[in-house]
Every structure is written in structure tokens, then in C-alpha cells.
Amino acid sequence: MNRIGLTLGPLLFNWSAERLRGFYEGVARHSAFDRVHLGEVVCGKRMPFSDRVWPELIGMLEDAGKEVVLSTLALPATPRERRSVLEICRDGHLVEINDLTGLPVRTGLPFVVGPLVNVYSEGAARFLAARGAQTICMPVELSLASIGAIAAACRDVEIEVFAFGRLPLALSSRCYHARLHGLHKDSCQFVCERDPDGIDVETLEGQPFLAANGIQTLSHGVHAFCPTPAEAAAARIRRLRLSPHSTDMVIAGDIYRAVLDGVTTPAQALARLRELRLPGELVDGYARGAAGCSPAAP
Amino acid sequence: MTEREKGELPGFVRALTAPSRLLPLGLVLTLALRGLAKRRPALFDRLGEHARRSFVIEPSDMAFAFVMVPDGAHAEVRTVARGRAAGDVHVLGPLLALLGLLDGTFDGDALFFNRAITVSGRTDALLALRNAIEDAELRPSDLLGLEGRAGTLADASILRVVGTLQRLTGLQPDGMPS
């Protein structure tokens, strides 16, 4: 049986070029990830800054033996944003589509389907597989039971599960960072760069609930799906995706590698994750078919 | 005259509806509801699982509350003293506002958007009931089981009386106290 792969998903937040370099250097040097996504997914306005950094990081990660996937925008709107999606989709690297804009030009070439594309059933997965989908990262809402059913019906596709990080829950054409700071999206002053894990959103009663990241809304809780090797194999999961946060992602990667290899138990993995500096409590309801905010086992 | 909330019945009307005179009301309404279920089963299909829930309807201007289980042929309505009723969902408001919901005079969304009516408990059951009523286009004659000329006559006179009372008590057609 093949070893379950470990993917470092695309960074969703607005980090500076230096921070990006430092972060991915660490990932290249000594992380357990075998596949790393690069590229801006959330906001096209951030691209002029980060686009300059990606080429050197691609080389560095590939030299370190990592498979690099180029991620594309989830909500391309302007002509420039659409052009960037189409250009990346014509690239020789493996590419992740996060919206169907890139699908026509990518059809026939292998691609990854990101969790922001709605693949809720076997039929949708088969449809995309026939067009070249090699890996499909399931939408975060799906239960393990649904994921297993899709994986069983589409054995030629690598099924990936979003296993760590604040859950990407919603997108908007409105920028909540700008709105919160009384700014207009077009002159946002890039205020989202102040919040490396997004800005916390609480209820009126002070209960942590969500997080805003530009046009994206995430969960406040940090999703942690830590299956035993047997559970992952039973659901035919081939990859787990960890979503980058300001915490030590190299250690997070090690924790997941250890649980997937059967070296530690899921309970031990959760305990070790809780020792990290996380932006929210651990949750795992979606995997169990419950509300996404349901706390992970203590 | 004593102070009363907007939309609530004037004292003389309350006197006419004192609880002692209304003891058989539960039975009358039970029979009316079962008759309606026989004539228009689709109305009750719409309630789905919520047909078996108990709806406590408390007119704030009366001394008693209704407890209704709208379960088609097994439908039941009881009257109980106010404050003593238990059920899956509670609706509290002036009788005329509650009647307005029944005959569709008031937009059902007033349930949530205005404060004339207070809701607690199973909001989904109440939403199902309001959608079923919304589709039913109920007339007083439907509840009374009257047909033809008698039905038309009953509709006209009852709706006129209710409408007059609603205007008298300051309720507007959107269910909002004016």
C-alpha cells in the first residue's frame, strides 16, 4: 500500500516577501511535506508583491526534492487576474485550479482540484478526472463517509483531505479587512498584512467564531483531522493537506507524518498540535459529519 | 380605561371571551381542524414531521392559551390557562395579530421582523406552519366547514369584524403596530 502523501497547501494570508522566503526555506530544508503549493489564491491585489518571490522558491523547493504545485486564484475577476490564471494553467508544473476559469485551458494536462471547487459526489469527481484531475482536495464541508464513497468510486484520482488549519469557509467580492478599517477595496492599503493568520471575529458575547482574511472568511477554530493509518486507508485517502499558518509548520508536518506512519496515535498528535502556538482551538466536526466548529477530542 | 399594549383587544371584547365561556372551544377547534384535514389533506402534508409537534399559541390579551397539534385526522386543540402551557414552540402576541397570520392578512415574515409577536422553541416547526398557512389561503369558512352561500356570508362578515378590530387596535396589514 502506498504511503499517504503530505501536502503543504497554498498560503492564504498576506505575508511579506522576506517572511515567505524564510518560511519556505524552512519547509525546503527539513520538512516532512513531499508536495508544496505556491501561489496567491485569495486576492489578486497581493500578486504583484508575491509573484516576484515564487520563481526562486520553486527552484529552491524542487532542489530539495519537493513536488511543487502552482495554485491559482479562487475568484479571478479583473482581466489581469484572469490572464494570470490562464498563464499559470499553461505552465508545465502541476497546477491547482480553485475556480473553473482555468479548466478549459488545462483540460488534458494533469491538474489538482483545490478544496474551493465544489466536488461533492462521485459524479463530479469522475467528470473532472476525465479532464485531467490527478488530485482532488475535497471541499472542507464533506464528511469522511462522503469522502470515502467518492474515493471508492474514483480510484484513478488521488483523494486529498484538508487536515490542518483554519477552514476556508467563504469568499466574497467585498474585502472585509478593508471594510473593517473603513477603507475601500480599491485603496485597501493592504491592511490584511497585519494579520498573518487573519483577523479574529468574535460574537457579541465574546465567543471566538470566525476569521477574516481580505475577501475570504475562515473559521476561528483550527481544523485538525488526524486519522490512524487504517482509517485513512479505509477511506482511500491518498494525501493530507496542511494549510500554512504562522505557527511552526515544520513541526506540524512532523506530527502528521508520525500519525500517518502509525508512530503516534491521533490523541498524541492532537496533544502535540495543542502545544503549538495556534490561532484557535482545535475543531474537527466536518470529518465526523457534524458542525465544522465542533471541538476535536480533548 | 386601563393601559393596554397596541394591538391588544379592548376590555369589552376580552370580557366576551372570558375563559369560562370558552371551555368547549378546544373541542370545537379540534373538530374544525380535523374537518379541514379531511377536506384539504395537502395543507397538512406540507407540515411534514412538524405536524406532530405541539404549538402553544398564547394570545397576550386573553387568560388562556391554545395548544395545537396539527396532525391531520388526529389533530387536536386544547385550551389551557396562560403560563401553564408546555409545547415544542411558543408564539405569543395579540389575538388579532395571530389571527392575521392565520388568514394571510399579515406577511408571515412579520413573525421575525417585528416585535408584535414573540417566538421561542422550535423555530423550524413554526416556519413550517407559517409556510403551510401561507399556501393554504384559508378563509373562515374553511375552518367552519361551510360551503356555498353560507360560506361566502361567513367569510365576509367574520373578516369584516376582524378587520375592523385590527384597525381599531392599531395593527397594520404588515403586522406592525402602527
Add this chain to the structure above:
Amino acid sequence: MTLELVCPAGTPSALRAAVEAGADAVYCGFRDETNARNFPGLNFSAEELHEGIRFAHRHGVRVLVAINTFMRAGIADAAADPWKIALACAEDAGADAVILADLAVLDHAATHHPGLRLHLSVQAAAATPEAIGFYAEAFGVKRVVLPRVLSVEEIAVLNQAIAVETEAFVFGGLCPMTEGRCALSSYATGRSPNLDGVCSPPEHVDYAQAPEGTTARLAGFAIDRFAPTQLAGYPTLCKGSFVAGGKTSHLFEDPVSLNAAGLVARLAKAGVTALKIEGRQRGKGYVAEVVRTFRAVVEAVETGRDPVEAERRLSSLVEGGRQTSGAYRKQWR
């Protein structure tokens, strides 16, 4: 230039109200999780749809059936698949089109129901010429309901670049999030628009009364609070009041309704084929009044008469009593 007015019907009586008030087309859905307004007591049985379509067709009005949620995984028995049943029922009842969002449902419809006209639901969130072109080519989609994220200028440019008709929302509840790509509801409650056809489902709604006011909770999360004299709102998650960065605000969207009556002429000029009114969960009183008003708006635009005072006429029917033109004006962002 004729604009088609597409109107909501949550129940057969609302369908009749929309037809009588001047709809060109009515859209509705089945009473299950196959459509995005799966609220208790709402929607149509197969028999009611048959009857509704007969009524509408007698009055020269088209009926569009929304089957716009995402097929569930792991349905072993295809004969019991609610989405496949819904497609067959819609065709059987004589629907003029079905409104779909899911790749699996679209694929099934295109393969097994080639006679059905396909519209792409707003839930598919197709906002670029490439994505729309893909749906047209892969499934033969004839019309796309535009995501509520585009400005009028962007719609005009888009219409130049695509070969299918477009339908734009002009009135009703407004999602600030890109529809079909929002899991906020399931994060809090376990049930979502994509999977269950419901947002902020009523069984998780609770109003707690206290002397200082009412707190509206969704699955335990305090979504909003109302003073005793203030209008209460249904606790839709994204319209709630939250605290971020030390500020309390309606962070995502104020409790407002979309009213683009003032933009109808510009939407027509931008090449939009149909105008859509939201509100299958609303009563027939709402449907009748909104449809009548927009019928007058469209007639005024088409004949070059004075504009209709739609905002004044509809102010009592909108949530929070306030109206916005939403993303159609770029400032919204």
C-alpha cells in the same frame, strides 16, 4: 429589447400570485434537499409542480425548476437519487428549463435529459467568460444566472465575451458571500446551502428574551441583539453583528435587501436577458407586490417613461427596512 421578469414561488399560491402580478417566468423547487431553499413547509410536490406548470402555461408564463444544490456522495441506488428524480420529474411536468449548479447534476441532465433546457444557477458561481464558456460547451447551458459579485460595467464586458444569455438579480435577500462557495452555515450548524439547501437553518435558531432585549442565536452563537423596540431580524449568519479588531459591526453585510430597480435600464443596456427576483421563502403578499412593481419598472424602461418609485413602494417588504444596489456599484466592495 424585452426584459424577462423571473419571479420566485415557494408555494403553489405564490406561483399563482406571481403569474397574476405579471411574471414572464416563475422559478420554484421540489420539497427536498435538491434546491437551495429547502425550508420546512416550503416548495412543491411533483403533483403540485405539474399543476403549477399547467396554470402558468395557460397564462403564457414559463416555469423554471431550481435543482441547484450539490448531489450527495454515496447514493448507492441511482433510482433513489433525489437529484436524478428531480430532473426526471421536472422534465415530465413540462418545465421550461432547470436551474442547475453541480457538475454531477449538469452532466446527468445533459446526458439523460437532452430535451431539457439548462440554466446555470447562481450557486455555480460562474463569473468569468472562461468558466461560463466551459459550462456552455460541456453541457449546452443556455443561460447563466450571474453571481452577485459583478458590477454593471463588468456585466457589460462579460456579455460581450460570452454566447449565452445572462440573468441578473434585481431584488431581495442579498448574500455578501459568493453563493455556492460558502460554508459558514455548516461550520456553525452542520447544514449548508450546498449540501442541504439551507442557510442558517431554523431548527438552530433561538431567540432569547431578556429585559434589555432579544438575543438571536444560531447554534448557540449570538448572531445579533435587538433592543425591545428595535426590529428583529432572522439570524442569517452573514448579516449578523460581530466583534473584530475591537469594533462591533455588521462586518460582512448590514441587514439590507438588494433593490436594483434604479439600474434596470443599465442592466438592459449591458446585455442582460432576464431580471431575477429573490424570495422563494417569502409570502404571496411579497411576491405579488414586488412582481407588480418590477413589471412597472420594466415597462417604464422599455417605453422610456418616468422611472417608477420602486424603493418607496417596496420599503415595507425589505429586511431591516433598508435597500442597497449591492455589488452592481463598485463602491460596495
